[in-house]
Amino acid sequence: MDEFTLPSTEWDAVIVGTGVKLSLLACALSRAKLSVLQLDPSPHYGSNETALSLSELEEHIASLSSPTAQFKLHSTPVHRDRDYTFTLAPHLIYWNSPLLEFLRDVKMTTSFTWLPLGSWWVWLSDEAVKERGTAKSGGLEGAMANLAAGAVKAGGTVRKKAAWNKNRSKNSAPPVTGALEALAAGKPADEQPASTWGEPSTSTSAATLRRHGDLREVPCTVEDIAWSQDLEGQDRANLGRFLRFIQQSASPEPTSGESNSSASLLAQNADTPLTTFINANFPLPPATIASIHSLTLLPTPPSSTPLHLAVSRLKTHLFSLGSIAEIRSAAALTLSYGGSAELCQVWSRGAAVAGGINILSCDVTPEPLPASSSDADDRIPLKLSTHPSTPITAKHLIMELEPSSWSEESYHAIYLLSTQLPPLFQKKLSTDAVSPAAVVVTMPPDQDAKTGLGNSTPIYLQIRSSATGECARGECVIYAVTAEEKERALLKRAVEMVVEAVDPTTQTGKGSEKIVMSCEYASGDLKRVGVMKGAERRQGELEKVVSEEVREKRVVKVRPLKRDIVFDEGTVEECRAVYERIVGTREGFCEPPPEFVGHGEEDE
Amino acid sequence: MSHPRSSTSQRFAQFKLVLLGESAVGKSSLVLRFVKDQFDDYRESTIGAAFLTQTIALDESTTVKFEIWDTAGQERYKSLAPMYYRNANCAVVVYDITQAASLDKAKAWVKELQRQANENIVIALAGNKLDLATAQPSKRAVETAEAEAYAREAGLLFFETSAKTAENVQQLFTAIARKLPLDQQGPRGLRQGAGGRGVDLKGGAAAQQQGCNC
Numbered sequence: 001m002d003e004f005t006l007p008s009t010e011w012d013a014v015i016v017g018t019g020v021k022l023s024l025l026a027c028a029l030s031r032a033k034l035s036v037l038q039l040d041p042s043p044h045y046g047s048n049e050t051a052l053s054l055s056e057l058e059e060h061i062a063s064l065s066s067p068t069a070q071f072k073l074h075s076t077p078v079h080r081d082r083d084y085t086f087t088l089a090p091h092l093i094y095w096n097s098p099l100l101e102f103l104r105d106v107k108m109t110t111s112f113t114w115l116p117l118g119s120w121w122v123w124l125s126d127e128a129v130k131e132r133g134t135a136k137s138g139g140l141e142g143a144m145a146n147l148a149a150g151a152v153k154a155g156g157t158v159r160k161k162a163a164w165n166k167n168r169s170k171n172s173a174p175p176v177t178g179a180l181e182a183l184a185a186g187k188p189a190d191e192q193p194a195s196t197w198g199e200p201s202t203s204t205s206a207a208t209l210r211r212h213g214d215l216r217e218v219p220c221t222v223e224d225i226a227w228s229q230d231l232e233g234q235d236r237a238n239l240g241r242f243l244r245f246i247q248q249s250a251s252p253e254p255t256s257g258e259s260n261s262s263a264s265l266l267a268q269n270a271d272t273p274l275t276t277f278i279n280a281n282f283p284l285p286p287a288t289i290a291s292i293h294s295l296t297l298l299p300t301p302p303s304s305t306p307l308h309l310a311v312s313r314l315k316t317h318l319f320s321l322g323s324i325a326e327i328r329s330a331a332a333l334t335l336s337y338g339g340s341a342e343l344c345q346v347w348s349r350g351a352a353v354a355g356g357i358n359i360l361s362c363d364v365t366p367e368p369l370p371a372s373s374s375d376a377d378d379r380i381p382l383k384l385s386t387h388p389s390t391p392i393t394a395k396h397l398i399m400e401l402e403p404s405s406w407s408e409e410s411y412h413a414i415y416l417l418s419t420q421l422p423p424l425f426q427k428k429l430s431t432d433a434v435s436p437a438a439v440v441v442t443m444p445p446d447q448d449a450k451t452g453l454g455n456s457t458p459i460y461l462q463i464r465s466s467a468t469g470e471c472a473r474g475e476c477v478i479y480a481v482t483a484e485e486k487e488r489a490l491l492k493r494a495v496e497m498v499v500e501a502v503d504p505t506t507q508t509g510k511g512s513e514k515i516v517m518s519c520e521y522a523s524g525d526l527k528r529v530g531v532m533k534g535a536e537r538r539q540g541e542l543e544k545v546v547s548e549e550v551r552e553k554r555v556v557k558v559r560p561l562k563r564d565i566v567f568d569e570g571t572v573e574e575c576r577a578v579y580e581r582i583v584g585t586r587e588g589f590c591e592p593p594p595e596f597v598g599h600g601e602e603d604e
Numbered sequence: 605m606s607h608p609r610s611s612t613s614q615r616f617a618q619f620k621l622v623l624l625g626e627s628a629v630g631k632s633s634l635v636l637r638f639v640k641d642q643f644d645d646y647r648e649s650t651i652g653a654a655f656l657t658q659t660i661a662l663d664e665s666t667t668v669k670f671e672i673w674d675t676a677g678q679e680r681y682k683s684l685a686p687m688y689y690r691n692a693n694c695a696v697v698v699y700d701i702t703q704a705a706s707l708d709k710a711k712a713w714v715k716e717l718q719r720q721a722n723e724n725i726v727i728a729l730a731g732n733k734l735d736l737a738t739a740q741p742s743k744r745a746v747e748t749a750e751a752e753a754y755a756r757e758a759g760l761l762f763f764e765t766s767a768k769t770a771e772n773v774q775q776l777f778t779a780i781a782r783k784l785p786l787d788q789q790g791p792r793g794l795r796q797g798a799g800g801r802g803v804d805l806k807g808g809a810a811a812q813q814q815g816c817n818c
Contacts, residue, residue, distance in 0.1 A: 004680055045685050053690070082690055082720055100805065109805035110657060110671070113618075116803055326803050333803055337691045345687050352676035358683040434803060469691060 006357070006387060011037045013582065014382060014394035016364055016538070017531040019047035020089070020568075021558045023344045024575045025398060026351035026358070028590040032583050036356035037392070038348060039384070041363040042530040045345050047400075049089035049561060051338030051470075057086045057414070057519060066525040068411075068488075072518050077416065079472040086414055086470065086519075088526070089340035090462055090479045091567040092117055092297075092332040092440070095320035100333075102572045106590045111346045113337070115468060116330040118436025119210070119428055120218040122294045123443045123497065125450055129216075129230045129287045212423055213501035214451070215441065218291050221321065231288065238282040242292070243318065245282070250315045270308040277307045294442035294458065297565045299410065299483035301445040301457050313566075327436070329428035332566075334438050336468045340567060354593070362386040363534055366541040369393070378550045380542075396582055397542075398556040400535060409524050410563050411488040415478040415495050416471060416517040419503045425465050437467040440565070443494045451497070457484045459494045460565055475516070481565065485522070492518060523563045532560070556581065617786050618669040622689045624717070625698035626709040627680050630732040633767035634698060635672055638777050643768050660781045668781040670694075686720045694726040694780050701731040701764060704745040707754075714758055726783045728761035729754075730776055735766040 012034035015026050023045070026038040044050045052060055054077060061071040077084075093099055103109045209217045209228050219228045225239050248262035269277050274293060278284050284292075293302040296313035320331040335342040348358050367383040369391050379393035424439045443451070443459040453459070462479045464470055471477050478498075480491040496511030506514055526532060542551060556578055562568040580586045623631040636642050639658040656672040673692070678684045689695060697713045699706040710729060717727055731751050737744035748764060755762035761779050765772040 004682065043685065045687060051687060053686070080723070082686075082722070085687075085690065104805065114803040114805050324803055333805075336802070338687075341687070345685075348683075349673070349676055349678065349688075352678045352683075353674070357681055358678055359681050360683045360685060437802075 006037075006384075006390065006392070008035060009390060009392045010379070011035050011392060011394045013037070013396045013398055014364065014380075014392070015039070016397070016399040016534075017047045018042075018045045018344055018348050018358070018360075019049045019400065019531070020340050020343050020347075020561050021571055021575055022047070022398065022400065023347035023351070024571065024590070025558070025578055026356055027347040027354065028575065028579050029582065030351040030354035030356035031590055031593060032579070032588065033355075033593070034583070036351055037359070037394075038351055038356060039359040039362040039364060040531055041361065041385075041534060043361045045348050045358075045360070046089070046338075046341045047344070047531045048526045049087075049340045049344055051085045051087040051089075051341030051345075054081045054084040054086070054416075054517065057084075060529070061519050061521060063529050064521060064525040066522070066528060069521040069525045070519060074512075074515050074517065075418070077516050078418075079475075083472045084416070084470065085338045085341075085468075086416075086477065087338035087341045087479075088412075089338070089561070090334065090438075090464065090565075091340045092334055092438075092462070092565060093567045094316050094332045095323045095330075096316060097320075097567065098569055098572050099567055102590070106592065108346070108350075108590075112335050112342055113469075114333045115336050115437035116324060116327045116434055117332040117334060118330065118425060118439040120220070120294055121215050121424070121439060121441045122218050122291045123214050123441070123451060123494075123501075124216050124230075124287045124290065125214045128290075128450055129285070131287060132285050210423075210428075215498060215501045216291070217428075218294055218442075220292075220295060220318065235284055235288055238284050239288060239292070242278060242282040242284070246311055246314050246318060249311060250319065266307065266311055271306045273303050274305045274307055274310045275303040290442075290444035294440070294444060294460075297440070297460060299408075299457060299481075303445075316566075326434040327427075327429075327432045329432055330436060334464070334468070336437070336470070338470065340561075359384070359386060364538070366397075366538060366545040367391065368545050378554065380546055380550065380554050394554070396554055396556055398558065398578065399538065400531065400560050401557045408483070408563075409485065409522055411482050411485055411491070411520070411522050412563075413480040413488070413491040413495075413518060413520045415480065415492075415515055417476050417478060417495075417499065417514045418474070418516050419499060419506065419514045420465060420474055420476050421463060421499070421502045423502050424463060425467075435467070436465075438462055438464040441498055443490075443497075453490050453493060453497070455482070455484070455487050455490050455494075457482060457487065459487070459490060461494060461498060462565065463498070488520065488522075491520070615666045615786060616669070617667075617784070618671060619693035619784055620673060620691055621670045621694045621696065621780070622673045622692040623675055623696050623698065624679070624684075624689070624710075624713040625675075626700070626703075626706045627677065629698045629700040629703070629706050630767050631696075631698045632674050634696065634730065634732060634765060634773060634776075635674055637767045637770055637773045639672070641770070643770075645768070658777070660778060662778070662781055666786065668784065668786070670777065670781075689717060689721050692721055692725060694728070694784060695721065696728050696730050696776065696780070697760075698730045698732050699746065699751075700733050701746045701751075702733055702736050702743045707731075707746050707751060711754065711758075714760065718758075724785060726761070726780055727759075728763065728776055728780050729758075731762075731764040732767060734764045734771055735768045738766075 013029050013036045015022050015036060015038040018038060018040040026036050030036045040047060044052065058071045061069050209219055209224055211217065216230065219225050225231065225236055231239065245262045248260065249266040251260055275289055278289055289302050293305065293310065295317045296305065296310050298305050298309060298313060317331050322328050324330050352358055363385040365383050367381060369381040379395055380397045382392050382394055384392065425436050427435050441461040441463060443453055443455060445457055446453050446455050459480065459482045464477045466473045466475055478495050480495060482488060482491060495515065499506050499511040499514050500508050503514065542555060558578060559574065561571065576586050576589050579589050623635065625631050633643060635656055639656045657669060658672065659667055659669045661667050673688065675684060695717055697710045699710040714727060717725060729751065731746060752762050761783065763772045763776045765776055767773060
């Protein structure tokens with residue numbers, strides 16, 4: 001293509017990178033009528049949240065030049081390179097999330113194809129399910145249990161609006177609080193009058209928790225708990241009480257009078273490990289704790305996950321559940337064609353639409369202006385690799401923090417499978433109008449090696465069907481992650497176990513035959529390429545070229561997106577804060593200017 | 605307007621349509637004419653015209669919704685990454701019939717689409733600014749027959765259009781809608797793929813009602 005000239009040498013904002021946060025900022029600042037130049041040294045949008053075809057993925061992994069990064073084709077893919085969209089950011093987005101609220105506000109939801117996540121599945125053998133923990137009484141834990149019992153009793157008089165399950169039946173919302181109370185009283189489901197559970201048909205549709213071999217659907221609704229074959233009477237009651245504790249701890253503190261004892265119980269135990277807390281207050285078998293913990297998607301095992309983190313994740317999950325009209329059994333969504341990579345693509349384009357400019361395969365270096373140039377006072381002088389003879393200046397330089405800020409490592413793998421594992425993508429409820437396009441499978445910690453994995457931290461697999469457009473029909477893509485470096489070798493075995501359990505055409509021990517492609521990388525490897533690779537160098541050059549005072553004022557550093565299974569919910573808020581710093585107000589963040597036509601809501 | 609979805613005979617499909625072509629051939633103007641039935645003589649660039657959707661009722665029971673991706677000038681800065689068109693179901697490649705070089709650029713985009721895009725992508729070639737050639741035949745730089753022959757050879761739909769007078773604009777998009785594989789399900793067929801449709805995030809009464817109808 002022809003060489004191009006830039007329309008200006010002076011920019012309000014030069015944004016280095018096209019990841020989620022920087023793309024959102026590019027869009028928001030452009031829409032606020034600032035002149036925005038967004039560039040990326042890589043030829044793809046998305047930086048470390050990009051999406052890649054099969055050959056691009058191979059190139060990308062090779063470019064990491066890390067001993068921990070590998071790409072392997074185990075057989076020849078039957079489809080073409082362009083039929084694949086593998087992503088470094090297959091995030092889940094909960095229905096009750098700041099991101100969705102924001103996208104609705106700025107009328108951008110229709111720019112994406114939203115697909116639901118189905119059930120959560122957890123690998124538990126019959127033996128593991130039968131195992132009963134040694135519930136202790138007396139001592140500190142006994143005292144805590146008493147406190148909890150009081151809390152539940154006190155809480156029972158305060159009827160809170162229950163967000164989860166409320167939409168199960170369109171005619172009568174099941175009285176969830178009442179149902180949880182009934183469970184807490186230890187009554188199994190079959191002793192409940194049908195009216196407690198809404199319409200009989202609704203109950204029937206939710207009655208069975210599915211399983212495929214040792215892969216079990218995670219119970220997380222009242223119906224699930226009530227009907228679970230794996231729970232005994234007291235477990236049912238305690239799980240019901242625990243879920244009610246979460247529900248109540250989410251309620252704001254009453255303004256006067258009685259205190260929210262669930263909230264105070266949570267506050268007192270914020271850092272107590274989840275397992276310890278549950279055993280002390282709502283004793284549950286280890287398998288049930290593992291099952292509940294899998295909903296948190298946290299990297300730590302239940303025995304070392306602080307309660308406040310677990311509760312915060314569980315709240316989001318449970319309050320999102322049942323809210324999606326087309327699929328009441330779902331709690332979260334994901335974007336087709338590469339998850340959050342699609343956000344980068346749309347927001348970068350949004351920046352261009354609003355008058356900004358994106359340039360790919362372009363690096364930037366702070367460099368003093370030639371002596372002949374007019375004094376740029378407190379602007380930042382920059383040189384673009386694509387236009388070395390045309391120095392530019394930026395009022396604000398926005399970039400991601402230096403890689404040293406990445407503290408938590410995670411180990412990732414991507415698998416392309418020549419089977420689509422259809423049983424995992426079946427609708428759960430007869431009322432579900434849409435099928436799930438992705439599911440989460442958890443291999444809980446298994447230190448006794450009962451499953452044969454022997455992992456010490458949870459291994460999470462996100463399995464995405466071809467409905468995401470990321471692979472061809474008859475295939476699926478699995479994204480696997482663990483927090484333990486030494487356990488990265490277990491990821492492949494975990495995938496094989498799931499294939500062997502779910503795919504009717506695969507015999508035990510033959511799961512690996514379905515793996516067409518596998519690739520592995522560590523989160524730290526991503527520092528070696530693209531925009532992160534240059535971060536340190538740019539930082540160093542900046543220090544030479546620009547005074548500390550100007551740096552303080554003009555250089556904006558954004559934290560890299562958390563490499564989490566769930567979309568980093570601090571994103572919108574952090575970008576709003578940057579926007580406020582630059583524009584001077586939070587008002588109008590990313591709102592389309594009035595002269596925009598047809599920004600998405602025109603088909604009312 | 606959204607159609608009632610209670611009847612099972614209703615077909616509703618959504619497709620991603622990308623626009624490609626040299627700068628200033630009238631890509632955005634075509635879309636604005638199609639979506640808003642507007643034309644602005646002094647429209648400078650693509651600023652503001654994006655995130656457009658438009659629905660076409662093909663017949664009483666079939667509705668096609670286009671989710672239209674305009675380039676927003678990204679082509680000028682070499683920043684249209686393959687991701688832009690890899691997921692597209694259909695493309696309108698536009699040239700200016702008064703600029704011969706713009707057809708060459710269009711041909712280059714067609715080649716790129718045939719190499720990189722969805723296997724079943726429906727590509728339409730649009731020779732825009734027909735009004736100029738109609739008013740002043742000497743301005744025409746690309747003969748209809750020449751472009752038509754190329755389109756036939758490359759397997760493209762072909763129209764000469766005028767965003768200004770609206771000539772052939774509706775016809776262009778309707779022809780694309782008719783050629784799209786409405787019944788095909790799968791990764792590169794309907795945007796929602798094998799699972800039927802995706803989730804409507806607008807929420808509120810409409811989504812609520814939809815869910816209950818099923």
